Amino acid sequence: xxxxxxxxxxxxxxxxxxxxxxxxxxxxxxxxxxxxxxxxxxxxxxxxxxxxxxxxxxxxxxxxxxxxxxxxxxxxxxxxxxxxxxxxxxxxxxxxxxxxxxxxxxxxxxxxxxxxxxxxxxxxxxxxxxxxxxxxxxxxxxxxxxxxxxxxxxxxxxxxxxxxxxxxxxxxxxxxxxxxxxxxxxxxxxxxxxxxxxxxxxxxxxxxxxxxxxxxxxxxxxxxxxxxxxxxxxxxxxxxxxxxxxxxxxxxxxxxxxxxxxxxxxxxxxxxxxxxxxxxxxxxxxxxxxxxxxxxxxxxxxxxxxxxxxxxxxxxxxxxxxxxxxxxxxxxxxxxxxxxxxxxxxxxxxxxxxxxxxxxxxxxxxxxxxxxxxxxxxxxxxxxxxxxxxxxxxxxxxxxxxxxxxxxxxxxxxxxxxxx
Amino acid sequence: xxxxxxxxxxxxxxxxxxxxxxxxxxxxxxxxxxxxxxxxxxxxxxxxxxxxxxxxxxxxxxxxxxxxxxxxxxxxxxxxxxxxxxxxxxxxxxxxxxxxxxxxxxxxxxxxxxxxxxxxxxxxxxxxxxxxxxxxxxxxxxxxxxxxxxxxxxxxxxxxxxxxxxxxxxxxxxxxxxxxxxxxxxxxxxxxxxxxxxxxxxxxxxxxxxxxxxxxxxxxxxxxxxxxxxxxxxxxxxxxxxxxxxxxxxxxxxxxxxxxxxxxxxxxxxxxxxxxxxxxxxxxxxxxxxxxxxxxxxxxxxxxxxxxxxxxxxxxxxxxxxxxxxxxxxxxxxxxxxxxxxxxxxxxxxxxxxxxxxxxxxxxxxxxxxxxxxxxxxxxxxxxxxxxxxxxxxxxxxxxxxxxxxxxxxxxxxxxxxxxxxxxxxx
Numbered sequence: 001x002x003x004x005x006x007x008x009x010x011x012x013x014x015x016x017x018x019x020x021x022x023x024x025x026x027x028x029x030x031x032x033x034x035x036x037x038x039x040x041x042x043x044x045x046x047x048x049x050x051x052x053x054x055x056x057x058x059x060x061x062x063x064x065x066x067x068x069x070x071x072x073x074x075x076x077x078x079x080x081x082x083x084x085x086x087x088x089x090x091x092x093x094x095x096x097x098x099x100x101x102x103x104x105x106x107x108x109x110x111x112x113x114x115x116x117x118x119x120x121x122x123x124x125x126x127x128x129x130x131x132x133x134x135x136x137x138x139x140x141x142x143x144x145x146x147x148x149x150x151x152x153x154x155x156x157x158x159x160x161x162x163x164x165x166x167x168x169x170x171x172x173x174x175x176x177x178x179x180x181x182x183x184x185x186x187x188x189x190x191x192x193x194x195x196x197x198x199x200x201x202x203x204x205x206x207x208x209x210x211x212x213x214x215x216x217x218x219x220x221x222x223x224x225x226x227x228x229x230x231x232x233x234x235x236x237x238x239x240x241x242x243x244x245x246x247x248x249x250x251x252x253x254x255x256x257x258x259x260x261x262x263x264x265x266x267x268x269x270x271x272x273x274x275x276x277x278x279x280x281x282x283x284x285x286x287x288x289x290x291x292x293x294x295x296x297x298x299x300x301x302x303x304x305x306x307x308x309x310x311x312x313x314x315x316x317x318x319x320x321x322x323x324x325x326x327x328x329x330x331x332x333x334x335x336x337x338x339x340x341x342x343x344x345x346x347x348x349x350x351x352x353x354x355x356x357x358x359x360x361x362x363x364x365x366x367x368x369x370x371x372x373x374x375x376x377x378x379x380x381x382x383x384x385x386x387x388x389x390x391x392x393x394x395x396x397x398x399x400x401x402x403x404x405x406x407x408x409x410x411x412x413x414x415x416x417x418x419x420x
Numbered sequence: 421x422x423x424x425x426x427x428x429x430x431x432x433x434x435x436x437x438x439x440x441x442x443x444x445x446x447x448x449x450x451x452x453x454x455x456x457x458x459x460x461x462x463x464x465x466x467x468x469x470x471x472x473x474x475x476x477x478x479x480x481x482x483x484x485x486x487x488x489x490x491x492x493x494x495x496x497x498x499x500x501x502x503x504x505x506x507x508x509x510x511x512x513x514x515x516x517x518x519x520x521x522x523x524x525x526x527x528x529x530x531x532x533x534x535x536x537x538x539x540x541x542x543x544x545x546x547x548x549x550x551x552x553x554x555x556x557x558x559x560x561x562x563x564x565x566x567x568x569x570x571x572x573x574x575x576x577x578x579x580x581x582x583x584x585x586x587x588x589x590x591x592x593x594x595x596x597x598x599x600x601x602x603x604x605x606x607x608x609x610x611x612x613x614x615x616x617x618x619x620x621x622x623x624x625x626x627x628x629x630x631x632x633x634x635x636x637x638x639x640x641x642x643x644x645x646x647x648x649x650x651x652x653x654x655x656x657x658x659x660x661x662x663x664x665x666x667x668x669x670x671x672x673x674x675x676x677x678x679x680x681x682x683x684x685x686x687x688x689x690x691x692x693x694x695x696x697x698x699x700x701x702x703x704x705x706x707x708x709x710x711x712x713x714x715x716x717x718x719x720x721x722x723x724x725x726x727x728x729x730x731x732x733x734x735x736x737x738x739x740x741x742x743x744x745x746x747x748x749x750x751x752x753x754x755x756x757x758x759x760x761x762x763x764x765x766x767x768x769x770x771x772x773x774x775x776x777x778x779x780x781x782x783x784x785x786x787x788x789x790x791x792x793x794x795x796x797x798x799x800x801x802x803x804x805x806x807x808x809x810x811x812x813x814x815x816x817x818x819x820x821x822x823x824x825x826x827x828x829x830x831x832x833x834x835x836x837x838x839x840x841x842x843x844x845x846x847x
Contacts, residue, residue, distance in 0.1 A: 178683045
């Protein structure tokens with residue numbers, strides 16, 4: 001709900017009492033979707049779905065992404081500017097407690113993707129129920145994408161939550177690759193959430209409150225923040241100044257996504273329409289890169305820096321002729337390997353390495369594919385051995401997560417997995 | 421006894437603190453490019469003894485050097501200001517060196533030390549002019565002057581070695597006295613630079629193979645201390661030329677891979693495999709086969725290097741790669757995980773890039789003087805800082821360094837790299 005323009009508009013959030021009333025009306029699991037909310041609010045005499053107050057210009061900021069659908073948002077959604085990746089370890093061994101968390105999270109996602117906050121009127125002597133920093137902010141295309149890691153299904157041989165039999169087909173930790181410098185404390189996890197939005201404050205608000213809600217059930221393992229920026233319609237550039245994600249155009253169609261991204265009937269029901277998230281935190285040695293000649297840089301990728309065109313071509317989207325690229329160039333290796341994936345990477349920056357003065361920065365590589373064993377791991381292995389890009393990069397964290405198919409209103413996150 | 425000529429001999433010095441390039445190596449860089457930019461008269465050309473450790477080719481090229489024969493008398497009267505400043509300096513230096521030689525003959529330790537300092541003072545007073553005017557003779561003088569200056573910091577005086585150096589220095593200074601500037605086509609200068617550098621690479625590789633043999637023998641004999649010492653010595657030669665090795669097939673991973681670099685431990689061979697045994701396990705058990713493999717691989721490298729033909733771009737790029745190596749894995753202590761001798765490697769990387777710099781000075785002088793000056797200054801700074809961590813030819817362990825010290829090295833390395841990245845202008 002959006003704040004009004006000064007007239008007597010309803011509060012942004014609603015009281016706990018109201019929420020309980022609404023849930024009774026909605027029936028069953030409290031998952032009032034953005035579309036459902038309007039109907040329910042009407043019953044209470046509140047205004048309908050947010051009207052855009054006059055004076056607001058950014059339609060992108062106001063744009064909401066439906067938390068419900070055949071697929072989770074944030075997978076083939078055009079990239080929002082800000083991203084957080086947060087990984088949890090489930091500390092409870094009790095299924096019902098876990099399900100309680102998943103319900104709470106669902107409720108929260110429903111509200112925040114609609115631009116709402118669950119402000120409960122608790123009284124001043126209690127901590128506020130929501131941290132409040134996004135209370136004045138619009139939905140900002142917030143998306144939350146949930147994935148389950150290998151350890152969720154089975155850890156040290158134990159079927160922790162009774163779902164081992166439901167394990168998806170191609171899930172597994174990414175095996176060790178040559179030249180890896182993987183920090184285990186930044187890798188893996190039971191549940192990973194990718195939170196994206198056009199407004200960093202909105203994105204972080206979501207992350208923070210997910211963490212808060214998980215207090216009794218999970219603990220945070222690690223969190224990364226990233227950004228990517230480009231004018232609409234342009235392929236964004238990474239911190240090496242090269243366009244990142246050109247090849248996504250090759251499968252940009254319903255059938256393309258079916259072939260490349262969405263899991264199909266060979267998977268358990270809950271995973272169908274979902275996808276596997278492959279994650280690599282790739283440190284970029286910016287200082288060394290910035291001292292390299294343009295030719296060296298372009299030879300590293302096999303594309304021209306400014307246009308994004310492959311060697312021997314003039315347009316960014318011209319079909320690549322791998323033979324015209326240097327044998328160890330990044331794009332050549334990718335094409336020779338032939339696998340396709342949906343790339344959705346974000347850049348990251350951190351602190352300064354006190355020893356060298358180098359900025360800690362790089363790429364949070366994220367790709368979605370229906371079969372990472374075929375579409376991702378072989379290419380990763382090939383590149384770790386041969387890619388000229390390795391001179392400027394270092395893989396420092398890793399993860400693979402199974403992201404379920406999309407949710408229906410009334411369903412909680414992972415319900416078909418937990419109750420399948 | 422030849423500690424002046426070892427790569428690790430260092431003292432604190434205002435200028436270049438250690439005998440960077442072995443005399444043979446420097447001779448190589450110089451001699452093959454000795455013709456073209458500098459003319460020496462026929463008499464002086466015979467005293468280009470710097471080349472005596474080199475091949476016949478050197479003699480040929482020196483003989484073919486532009487002889488200032490017919491217009492000798494006339495030209496002698498037409499030297500410009502710079503050349504006459506050079507001659508003045510060279511004469512002064514010859515005088516000091518003569519005193520030095522006397523002190524050596526008289527076994528006068530105190531005088532020897534004092535004079536090695538004063539020789540350096542004279543050199544510093546006019547060396548920039550020499551570098552600008554006669555870059556190839558500059559490096560020749562440097563080569564003998566440096567170990568002489570280093571001697572002033574050592575407790576023990578190596579009379580035999582110093583006597584030899586002093587004699588060669590006199591020869592180099594004689595060349596300087598009679599040198600006259602001529603011009604050569606830029607491309608020719610560059611081509612000569614490449615040839616000279618190729619010889620340097622071959623020299624380093626030969627020394628590398630020799631020292632690796634010492635290492636391998638020590639490993640097989642089970643002599644831990646000897647193996648540890650030889651590990652460092654041999655690796656320094658490798659780190660001088662590593663990018664070249666990298667470009668020659670997959671010998672670099674076989675020789676120099678670290679454990680994280682390989683696909684599985686079973687495939688791990690080379691120096692670092694033995695390094696772990698020596699420093700972590702404290703034993704040489706089972707290492708014989710790695711020593712044998714290493715010798716096979718380094719000899720294979722030697723064979724490939726003997727046929728090496730570089731393009732100028734590759735040579736210049738190689739200098740950058742050496743500094744990148746230093747900046748990405750040596751400065752972080754990642755290279756020598758067990759022995760912590762990363763500083764040795766780092767110094768060798770810097771030294772290797774300096775060899776390229778030496779080779780391209782003539783090309784730099786032609787229109788990029790400021791860059792040449794800056795590079796010179798930065799190498800000095802870098803070497804001076806490194807020398808702080810060197811005692812009697814041995815570098816401190818990486819683990820002994822404080823973060824601020826590493827940072828200081830890193831910053832200077834970055835600055836050096838920035839400058840080096842601009843040298844592609846000569847291409």
